[in-house]
Amino acid sequence: xxxxxLLDDWLETDDRELLDHFGELxxxxxxxxxxxxxxxxxxxxxxxxxxIREQGWLDFAVEKDTTDTVYFEALKRLxxxxxxxxxxxxxVWSALRVLSRLGGSDLLERTLAGECVxxxxxxxxxxxGDGSGTGWIPFGDGATVLLAVAAGDGVDxxxxxxxxxxxxxxxxxxxxxxxxxxxxSTTTVxxxxxxxxEGARAEVLVAQxxxxxxxxQALNTDTVAYITNRVQFxxxxxxxxxxxxxxxxxxxxxxxxQQVSIHAAEALGAHTAPLALGLLAKAFVAKAAMKTASEAIxxxxxxxxxxxxxxxxxxxxxxYLAMSGLSIAECEEGxxxxxxxxxxxxxxxxxxxxxxxxxxEDGTA
Amino acid sequence: MRLQLTPxxxxxxxxxxxxxxxxxxxxxRTRYKTFExxxxxxxxxxxxxxxxxxxxxxxxxxxxxxxxxxxxxxxFTEETARFDAxxxxxxxxxxxxAPVLMRHGTDAQRSHLARIRSGEEVWCQGFSxxxxxxxxxxxxxxxxxxxxxxxxxxxxxxxxxxQFADWVMLxxxxxxxxxRAEGISIILVSLDTPGIEISPIQTxxxxxxxxxxxxxxxxxxxxxxVGAENGGWPIVRSVxxxxxxxxxxxxxxTDIRRIxxxxxxxxxxxxxxxxPGRIGADYARxxxxxxxxxxxxxxxxxxxxxxxxxxxxxxxxxETWRSLGDDQVHYWAHDLFERGGKEGLEDYYESRHxxxxxxxxxxxxxxxxxxxxxxxxxxxxxx
Ligand SMILES: Cc1cc2nc3c(=O)[nH]c(=O)nc-3n(C[C@H](O)[C@H](O)[C@H](O)COP(=O)(O)OP(=O)(O)OC[C@H]3O[C@@H](n4cnc5c(N)ncnc54)[C@H](O)[C@@H]3O)c2cc1C
Numbered sequence: 001x002x003x004x005x006l007l008d009d010w011l012e013t014d015d016r017e018l019l020d021h022f023g024e025l026x027x028x029x030x031x032x033x034x035x036x037x038x039x040x041x042x043x044x045x046x047x048x049x050x051x052i053r054e055q056g057w058l059d060f061a062v063e064k065d066t067t068d069t070v071y072f073e074a075l076k077r078l079x080x081x082x083x084x085x086x087x088x089x090x091x092v093w094s095a096l097r098v099l100s101r102l103g104g105s106d107l108l109e110r111t112l113a114g115e116c117v118x119x120x121x122x123x124x125x126x127x128x129g130d131g132s133g134t135g136w137i138p139f140g141d142g143a144t145v146l147l148a149v150a151a152g153d154g155v156d157x158x159x160x161x162x163x164x165x166x167x168x169x170x171x172x173x174x175x176x177x178x179x180x181x182x183x184x185s186t187t188t189v190x191x192x193x194x195x196x197x198e199g200a201r202a203e204v205l206v207a208q209x210x211x212x213x214x215x216x217q218a219l220n221t222d223t224v225a226y227i228t229n230r231v232q233f234x235x236x237x238x239x240x241x242x243x244x245x246x247x248x249x250x251x252x253x254x255x256x257x258q259q260v261s262i263h264a265a266e267a268l269g270a271h272t273a274p275l276a277l278g279l280l281a282k283a284f285v286a287k288a289a290m291k292t293a294s295e296a297i298x299x300x301x302x303x304x305x306x307x308x309x310x311x312x313x314x315x316x317x318x319x320y321l322a323m324s325g326l327s328i329a330e331c332e333e334g335x336x337x338x339x340x341x342x343x344x345x346x347x348x349x350x351x352x353x354x355x356x357x358x359x360x361e362d363g364t365a
Numbered sequence: 366m367r368l369q370l371t372p373x374x375x376x377x378x379x380x381x382x383x384x385x386x387x388x389x390x391x392x393x394r395t396r397y398k399t400f401e402x403x404x405x406x407x408x409x410x411x412x413x414x415x416x417x418x419x420x421x422x423x424x425x426x427x428x429x430x431x432x433x434x435x436x437x438x439x440x441f442t443e444e445t446a447r448f449d450a451x452x453x454x455x456x457x458x459x460x461x462x463a464p465v466l467m468r469h470g471t472d473a474q475r476s477h478l479a480r481i482r483s484g485e486e487v488w489c490q491g492f493s494x495x496x497x498x499x500x501x502x503x504x505x506x507x508x509x510x511x512x513x514x515x516x517x518x519x520x521x522x523x524x525x526x527x528q529f530a531d532w533v534m535l536x537x538x539x540x541x542x543x544x545r546a547e548g549i550s551i552i553l554v555s556l557d558t559p560g561i562e563i564s565p566i567q568t569x570x571x572x573x574x575x576x577x578x579x580x581x582x583x584x585x586x587x588x589x590x591v592g593a594e595n596g597g598w599p600i601v602r603s604v605x606x607x608x609x610x611x612x613x614x615x616x617x618x619t620d621i622r623r624i625x626x627x628x629x630x631x632x633x634x635x636x637x638x639x640x641p642g643r644i645g646a647d648y649a650r651x652x653x654x655x656x657x658x659x660x661x662x663x664x665x666x667x668x669x670x671x672x673x674x675x676x677x678x679x680x681x682x683x684e685t686w687r688s689l690g691d692d693q694v695h696y697w698a699h700d701l702f703e704r705g706g707k708e709g710l711e712d713y714y715e716s717r718h719x720x721x722x723x724x725x726x727x728x729x730x731x732x733x734x735x736x737x738x739x740x741x742x743x744x745x746x747x748x
Binding site: 001002003006009010224227228235236238239240241244245247248249251252255256259260262263279280283284287329331332333334335336337338339340341345347348349 | 626632640649656674733735737739743
C-alpha cells in the first residue's frame, strides 16, 4: 500500500467516490497556474464559483445529509493540490454554515441562489472587533462580507455590501487577493449566543485544520516524488539518508495531522468542549503543515525557490491558513489555558465519559 | 474510527474499572526505595492481574485471554492511564514471547503460556549483543548441536528484567559465522541452567533495569528450538514489528499522560511559570498518540496495515516523550528540579529510554523511508 492510499482508505466507498468526483471537478476549475504579475479578479473568481454552485457543491455545505466527516474531508480535497484553488470556498462555505446556525436568513438564500458571493471574515469571527473588517478578507472588494462583532457573551453577525471601502492588503497567497474594510453602513443579520459562537469558531478552526492537512499531504507527495527522481552525484537525492530522515519526519507529521483532522471532524458535533478541540486541531495541523511546507521548499533545492517550480503556492496557502483567524501560537496558548483551567483533561479515546457523550449501539445514552 | 461502545465493550470497561478501583494502591510508584523492591511489588501485581482475569486481555480466547478487540484495547489503555495502574513486570513474556509461541511454538512450548498468564513465569528478551544492536543480524552468540542438546556460548547485553526473569527467549547463531539473517535461530532457555551469569548494568537513572547475560557452555534440550533451525529471523522481524506496535505505544502513552497531567497540575499552582503556550503544544502532541494507535489497531482488524506504519507510531510516540522531557527542563524546571522529588527526575531520565530501545528513532526513520515512502535505497542507510 502506498503512503497516499493510507491517507484515504478509511473512507466509506460512497463517500470516497463522491469526494473523488469533487476533487476532479475542482481540478478542472482551477485553471492555469498564476503568473507572478497576474492579479486574480473578483469576476473570474465568481464565474468559477458559479460552476461549483451549478454542480451542487454550494448547497453541499449546509445540506442535512452532509455529515461533518464528509464536509471537512471535502475541504481537505479542495486543498490537496499543488496549485491552490483561486476561489475562497473555505470562507464561502463557512459563511453558509454560520448563517445556517441562525435558522435561515435572506442572505443564506441569496447566496445559495447565486445572487451574491458571501465570504466569512474569519479574523473577526475569532477575534471580534468593532465592526470594521480587520483581517484578510479574500475578494473583499466584490464579495458580500459576513462580519462578527462582540455582543453580550456572543456576537452579532453583520452583513457588509460589496465594495464597502475595501482596501487591498498584502497577503501571503497570491491566488486569494485580500482586503480590509471600513464599512460606512452594515445590516444586522442575527445574533449567536455564547454556545453558538463557540460552535462557529470551533468549526472554522477545524475547517482550517482540514484544509491544512490536505495542503500538507500534497506537498509531501510532491516532495517524495521530487527527491525520488532528482539525480545528483549519480544517484537519486532521495537515496541520501539525511534526506530520507527528513522525508520520514514530515511524512509522520502529515500522517498525524491527517489523523487529528479526521478525529476533530468526527468528534466535533458531540464534544463537550468544542473550542478546545478546534484549537487543538488547528494548533497541531498548522504546525505540521508549516514544517512540511518549509521542508518541501528546502528539499526541492533551487527549484523550490522559483515561481515556476510551484512549490511556493502550497507554502503560501499553508501560511495563509495558519495565520488567518488565530495564529499557531494563539491556538497553543488558548488550548494551554483551557487545559490549565479544566478540572480534568480530555483525551482522544472517546471511551472516557469525561471526553465525549457516548451512546450505546441501540441509541440509549 | 467511530467509537460507540457495544454492550460487550461497555461491560469490559466496567469490569476493568471495578477491578482497578479495588486493586490499585495509590502511591505505589513512590513507596519503594530500590528497584529490587519495586520489582518484587510488580511481580506480585502480575498475580493480582491474574486473579482478576486481567493479565492477558489481548490474548485470544483459545489461550484463555479475553480476545480484546481494537476498542477494548483502547479502553484498557484509557483506564490504565486513568487509574495509574502498574504495567507489571512480564510485559515481554505476555506481549513478545507469547505471540511467538502461539504462532510458532510446539505444544510443549505452548505449555509456557499458562504460566506466563498466571505470573508464575517471567520472561526476558535476549536479542542484543555488544556488537549487534541496530545491526541485530550481526549476533554471534552461538548454539551448536551436541547429542540431544544445544550448547550455547556468548554474551547478551541490555537484557531488561533478566534478574527477575525465569526464562529468556534467546536469539542465537546456528549457521556459519557470516550467515547474517540466514543463520539465526530462536531458543528458549531457562535462566537457572548452569553456565549462565547475569550481571546488572546501571542505567542512566542509577538503577539496574537491564543486564549483561553471559552463556558459558550452557546446555539446552534440542526441543527448545522455536520454529525451524536457521529460520528465526522472519519470526523475529514480526516480533520487532509488534514491539513497535499499538500495544507498546499505548503503554508508553499512559506514562506520558501521567507525566503531562503532573505538569498541568503544577501549572495551576504557579501562573507566572506555567507557559500555557507550551502546555497547549505538548497537550496536542500527546493527545495525538492515541489517535495514531487507534488507527493502527483499527487497521490491524481490517488487515490494512502497510509495512512500516508501526515505525511511524513508534517514532511519533517516543519522540513525543523525549520532547516532553526536554520541555520539562526548558519550561517547567522549577517543578521538575526544585519542587519535584526523585520520581520526577526518574521520569525525565526515562524519557530517553524508548527512542533507543526496541529499534532507535534513526532505524524507524530508515524503515519509514524505505517501506512506506519507497524512497530509493542506499547502502549507507541499511536496513
Ligand atoms: C532501556 C533499554 C532496554 C533494552 N532492553 C533490551 C532487552 O530487553 N533485550 C534486548 O535484546 N535489547 C534491549 N535493548 C537494546 C536495544 O534494542 C538496543 O540498544 C538498540 O537496538 C540500539 O542498539 P545499540 O545500543 O547497539 O546502538 P547502536 O546500534 O550502536 O547505535 C548507535 C547510534 O547509531 C545509530 N545508528 C545505528 N545504525 C544506524 C543506521 N543504519 N542508520 C542510521 N543510524 C544508525 C543509532 O540510531 C544510534 O543513534 C534495550 C535498550 C535500552 C536502552
